[in-house]
Amino acid sequence: MKTTILAALGFATALSMPASAEEIKVGLLLPYSGVYAALSNDIEAGFELALEEYGAETEATFALLREDTEVKPPVALAKAKKLILQDKVDVMAGIVSSGVLGAVRDLVHGAGVPLIVANAGNDEATGAQCSPFITRMSFSNGQVNRPMGPWMVEQGITKVFTLAPDYAAGRQMIDSFTETFTAAGGEIVGQEFTPFQKTQDFGPFLAKAKASGAQAVYVFYAGGEAISFVKQYDSFGLKADLPLYGSGFLTSSLYVNAEGPAAEGVITALHYVPTIDNPENAAFVTAFEAKTGRIPSEYAVQGFDAARALIEATKTGATDRESLANALRQVHFEGPRGTLSIDPATNNIVQPIYVYETIAGEGGLTQKVLAELPATADPLNGCTMAPVSN
Amino acid sequence: MPLDPGFWALQALNALQLSMLLFLLSIGLTVIFGLMHFVNLAHGSLYALGAYVAAALATVGGYWTGFFLAPVAVAGMGILLYSGLIRRMRKSGPMAQVLVTFGLIFALLDLTRIIWGDIALAIEVPSLLAGRVSLFGIDYPVYRLFIIALGFAIFAALALVLKRTQIGAMIRAGVDNDAMAACLGINVERLFFIVFCVGCALAGLAGAVAAPLLSVTPDMGLQILIPTLIVIVIGGLGSLQGAIAGSLIFGFVQTFGAVLAPQLASVLIYALLAAVLVIRPMGLFPAKG
Numbered sequence: 001m002k003t004t005i006l007a008a009l010g011f012a013t014a015l016s017m018p019a020s021a022e023e024i025k026v027g028l029l030l031p032y033s034g035v036y037a038a039l040s041n042d043i044e045a046g047f048e049l050a051l052e053e054y055g056a057e058t059e060a061t062f063a064l065l066r067e068d069t070e071v072k073p074p075v076a077l078a079k080a081k082k083l084i085l086q087d088k089v090d091v092m093a094g095i096v097s098s099g100v101l102g103a104v105r106d107l108v109h110g111a112g113v114p115l116i117v118a119n120a121g122n123d124e125a126t127g128a129q130c131s132p133f134i135t136r137m138s139f140s141n142g143q144v145n146r147p148m149g150p151w152m153v154e155q156g157i158t159k160v161f162t163l164a165p166d167y168a169a170g171r172q173m174i175d176s177f178t179e180t181f182t183a184a185g186g187e188i189v190g191q192e193f194t195p196f197q198k199t200q201d202f203g204p205f206l207a208k209a210k211a212s213g214a215q216a217v218y219v220f221y222a223g224g225e226a227i228s229f230v231k232q233y234d235s236f237g238l239k240a241d242l243p244l245y246g247s248g249f250l251t252s253s254l255y256v257n258a259e260g261p262a263a264e265g266v267i268t269a270l271h272y273v274p275t276i277d278n279p280e281n282a283a284f285v286t287a288f289e290a291k292t293g294r295i296p297s298e299y300a301v302q303g304f305d306a307a308r309a310l311i312e313a314t315k316t317g318a319t320d321r322e323s324l325a326n327a328l329r330q331v332h333f334e335g336p337r338g339t340l341s342i343d344p345a346t347n348n349i350v351q352p353i354y355v356y357e358t359i360a361g362e363g364g365l366t367q368k369v370l371a372e373l374p375a376t377a378d379p380l381n382g383c384t385m386a387p388v389s390n
Numbered sequence: 391m392p393l394d395p396g397f398w399a400l401q402a403l404n405a406l407q408l409s410m411l412l413f414l415l416s417i418g419l420t421v422i423f424g425l426m427h428f429v430n431l432a433h434g435s436l437y438a439l440g441a442y443v444a445a446a447l448a449t450v451g452g453y454w455t456g457f458f459l460a461p462v463a464v465a466g467m468g469i470l471l472y473s474g475l476i477r478r479m480r481k482s483g484p485m486a487q488v489l490v491t492f493g494l495i496f497a498l499l500d501l502t503r504i505i506w507g508d509i510a511l512a513i514e515v516p517s518l519l520a521g522r523v524s525l526f527g528i529d530y531p532v533y534r535l536f537i538i539a540l541g542f543a544i545f546a547a548l549a550l551v552l553k554r555t556q557i558g559a560m561i562r563a564g565v566d567n568d569a570m571a572a573c574l575g576i577n578v579e580r581l582f583f584i585v586f587c588v589g590c591a592l593a594g595l596a597g598a599v600a601a602p603l604l605s606v607t608p609d610m611g612l613q614i615l616i617p618t619l620i621v622i623v624i625g626g627l628g629s630l631q632g633a634i635a636g637s638l639i640f641g642f643v644q645t646f647g648a649v650l651a652p653q654l655a656s657v658l659i660y661a662l663l664a665a666v667l668v669i670r671p672m673g674l675f676p677a678k679g
Contacts, residue, residue, distance in 0.1 A: 035609055038508035194648075195656040197613065200411075200604055203404035203534075204648040211397050224510045227605030231512065235531040235603075237522050258512035258605060 022060040022319045026310065027067060027083035029094040029104070030118075034071040035223065036096045038254060039299045043094065043118050045292050046303030050311065053287060060314040065089060071096070073103030080104040084111050091116065091324050093306045098122035098169060108133055114325035118306040119299060123172050126348035127381025132388075133321075135328040135347045137309050137340075138302040139271045140378050141169050142176035145220070145247050147353045147373035148269045149180025152216070152245060158186045160245075161214035163205055165225060166193035173220040173247050181218075189214045197225070202232045210238060220247040227258050234262035243267065251358045254297035256365045263358045263365055272298040272337045273356045273367040281336035296336075305335050309342075329388045343377040344388045350375045396528040401649055402642075403525075407534045409641030410541025411603075414596035415614060416621040417548065417633040418589025424565045424628015424677045426582045428476065429484055431491040434618060435498035436590050438611030440464045440597025442502050445511040445606045453516035457598050464594025465587045472586055495612065503608045511606040537599055544592070545634055552630055561585060565628045565677045617644075620659060624666050626673025635674055 028047065030040040044066075051062055065087050069076035076095075083089045084107070092108070093116040095101045101120040108115045109131040117125065117136040121144070126136050152160070160181065164170035170193060178188055190212040192205050199205075209217050217238070221229045226249065233244055239262075244250075248270020251263050274285055274295045284304065288296040296304075313327035332341035338352045355371040419433045443463045444456030471494070479487050514520075515533045522529040552558035563571040564578050572578045597610075604610065617640060625636025643662055647655040666673065 035607075037503070041508070192652055198656055200600075200613065201404060201408045201645070203407070204401055204645045207397060207400045207404065208649060211394075224605040224607040224610070227510050227512055228603070231605075232603065235515070235522075235533065237529055237531075255510050255605075258510050260512060260514055 022314070023063055024060050024091065024310075024314060024319065024324075025063050025065060025087060025089040027065045027080075027087065027089035027092040027094075029067050029069050029076060029080060029083070029092055029100075031071040031096050031100070032066070032068040036071055039096050039119065040094075042254065042294075042297050042299040043096070043303035043306075046288065046296065046300035046305075047093065047118070047307040049284075049287055049291055050304045050307030054308055054311045058311050058314040060311075060319065062310075069095075069097075069100050071100065073099050076100040077103045077107060080107055084108075084113050089113065090319070090321055091310060093310065094118050095120045098125070101125050102129070105129055105131065105134065112325070113321050114328055116306045116309055116328065118302045121172075122168055123176075123378070123381055126346040126378060127383050130346055130383035130385055132329065132347065132385050133325045135309065135325075135331075135342055137306040137342075137349055139298075139351070140348050141172035143348070143351075143378055144249075144269060144271060144353060145173045145177040146180050147376075148218070148245065148247075148355070149177055149182075149186065150184040151269075151355060151371065151373060152181060152218070153184040153186050157216045157245075159189050159213065159215045160186060160218050161190040161192075161209040161212045161216075161242075162188060162218045163192050163194065163202075163209065163229075164220040165196040165199070167196040170196065170220055174218075177218060177247075199225070200228070202229050203236070206233060206236050206238060210236070210242060214242065216243045216245050218245045219250060222249040222252070223255070226250050226252070227255060230259040230266065231262045239265060248273070248298070248354075248356065251365075251367075252297055253295055253367065254299065256358060259365075261360070264360055265357065267355065267357045267370065269353050269355045269373070270298055271351050271353055272301045273354055273369060275356070275367045275369060276336065276338070276354060277369070278334075278336070278338065280334055284336040301336050305337070305340060308333060308335060326388055338372070339375065346378055346380060346383045347385075348378050350377050396526070399526045400528050400530065401645055403530055403534065403538070405642040405645035406538045406541075406638075407641075408645060409637040410538050411596060411600055412614075412617055412621050412640055413541050413634055413637035414544060414592050414599065415618045416625070416637055417544075417630065418592040419618060420622040420625065420628055420633045421561070421565070421585055421630075422582075422589045423622070425561060425568070425578075425585055426480070427484070428480070428582075429488050429491065430476075430589075431488060431615065432471070432494035432498060433589070433593055434611035434613075434615035435495050436464050436467065436593040436611070437597040437600070437614055438502060438606075438608065439467060439498060440594030441601040441604075441606045441610060442506050442511070442597075443594070444598035444601045445513050446506070448513040448601075453513060453602070456513065456601070457595075460598035461591035461594040464597070465591040468587050468590030471590075472583060476586070495615075499608050499611065506606075506608075508608070511601075513602050513606075515602045533602060537603070540599065544595075545630070548630055557581075557584075562677075617659075620663050622673075624663060624673060626670075626676035628677030629675050632673055632675035632677070 067079035091114045096119040098120040119138045121141040164174045244266045246268045248268040309331045312331045316327045318324045318327035329344045352375045353373045356367040359368045440460045444460040447456035519533045621636035625632030647658040
């Protein structure tokens with residue numbers, strides 16, 4: 001009995017005392033199991049790497065609490081509740097799927113806990129559903145594809161057939177491309193949305209694309225579907241007459257080697273490729289390879305920059321939930337992706353987009369950057385929120 | 391809508407190719423069910439295992455090593471499953487069997503993740519089958535033609551074995567009435583073991599064949615399970631004709647659905663499944679009348 005009281009007393013004092021050296025509790029919400037486990041591993045490795053490399057720049061120290069969302073919105077919601085209410089974290093980071101982000105959005109917003117999104121790209125999260133507590137350090141679906149419309153028209157491509165899986169991200173990626181492509185004078189000669197994760201054989205759709213009279217095909221696929229798609233596209237011999245363009249996840253460095261020679265010559269746009277030529281990226285690639293033995297993917301850099309943003313925020317003296325959320329909205333720094341900043345009107349990242357071609361390199365496939373398209377802030381998309389307070 | 395004959399020939403070949411892949415999977419599942427009334431939901435996982443084994447062996451000894459050894463390896467896994475689990479489950483009723491094999495799906499899924507990691511694997515089409523050939527005025531990938539030919543070859547071989555050999559007659563007798571077959575001196579249990587192993591090997595073969603065409607991911611077994619079950623429900627349980635007819639119907643409805651009515655493509659096959667269940671609850675070609 002006595003020890004219980006003593007323990008309780010000790011616990012109470014620990015709670016009331018200001019955390020010494022400003023230890024910041026960070027809840028990492030990632031799907032360590034399920035289809036996105038490989039993405040989680042890269043995000044986590046990037047996050048840890050940034051804490052190791054830049055942690056000394058701030059006086060704060062960080063304690064990581066990891067929770068597995070299993071890519072299931074109800075599970076993620078329960079884990080987020082646990083982190084917020086029981087572990088009393090100061091800030092959360094992670095979230096791979098947009099469905100999970102949608103599920104935890106109201107909880108995070110209501111509880112006033114800052115959340116640094118390290119992947120989920122649905123446009124609403126920094127649009128109609130935006131929150132001063134949700135800052136996105138990854139990308140938005142529209143952002144990655146929008147610059148490709150005018151760029152392709154500049155390359156002389158005016159007739160395009162589009163393909164994407166039939167779910168929210170697929171539609172947002174293609175819709176944003178379609179919008180800028182047609183505005184720049186291009187024409188969409190055909191458009192198909194394939195049943196998401198139910199399409200094993202893309203043959204029927206490829207035959208339609210071939211018969212459509214398009215000059216090129218623009219697609220969004222990711223993960224296993226991307227591998228199947230790129231290989232089947234090549235096996236039908238379409239690449240020669242009908243070049244393949246798309247959102248850069250199609251040939252992500254995470255799995256492009258599984259696509260093999262079929263991926264050569266595919267031109268896509270993304271916010272990060274490991275071959276971006278700047279000193280920050282060179283240092284990042286070297287450090288990431290030393291830590292994991294892998295080339296960093298866009299997911300790794302998203303984790304890396306999420307932790308960098310947190311460190312930058314704490315450098316302003318922010319330590320609690322409210323001040324961290326406010327500081328995160330004003331973060332800007334030079335990273336492997338180039339100059340990054342947060343647009344305080346939507347809390348989405350502003351970053352350059354890289355057009356790259358997948359080419360054969362020395363140790364497998366590599367990325368040749370064809371163009372760096374300038375960073376532009378996303379449109380508001382219905383986002384209204386309080387301006388940052390100073 | 392393009393209407394030149396080449397386009398439709400191309401789509402017909404696509405449909406055939408998908409059908410044959412599904413046939414390789416569904417034939418094992420349907421005969422196992424028809425013979426022993428055993429529902430093996432883990433059949434899709436064996437297909438995924440076949441793909442992984444083929445991918446792993448392909449990096450060591452080339453595509454054909456994987457092609458020939460993956461079915462053997464998966465049949466080996468089948469023997470393990472049979473002696474460890476399935477033999478004990480024979481008398482425990484369909485509900486327990488469904489639950490155990492459903493659990494096996496997740497166990498095998500995580501096993502492949504632990505061994506081969508989360509990142510998708512892929513293997514290249516062997517050089518012998520790379521490229522395309524001109525056929526009816528269209529260019530078609532050789533590898534896809536190989537899948538079609540392989541499917542028909544397996545179908546012919548199985549039809550021959552089932553119709554013309556003694557073991558085929560014993561299997562047919564077992565499917566028709568296992569108690570009577572046992573009374574006539576047929577060792578139905580051993581027959582089941584052989585059929586189970588052959589079914590597993592065919593699932594492994596399907597995995598090895600699908601690997602260069604699709605990506606090899608841990609959840610590929612789950613993705614193929616529903617189409618396979620649809621095939622055997624439409625075709626009718628336990629029969630070779632049912633498996634081939636169900637596969638062809640699924641392949642053609644799926645492919646031409648995607649071409650003619652893309653918005654309805656994913657619904658069409660389920661609508662057909664519902665229609666078959668209402669009109670012919672036993673399927674089109676059930677083994678038992």
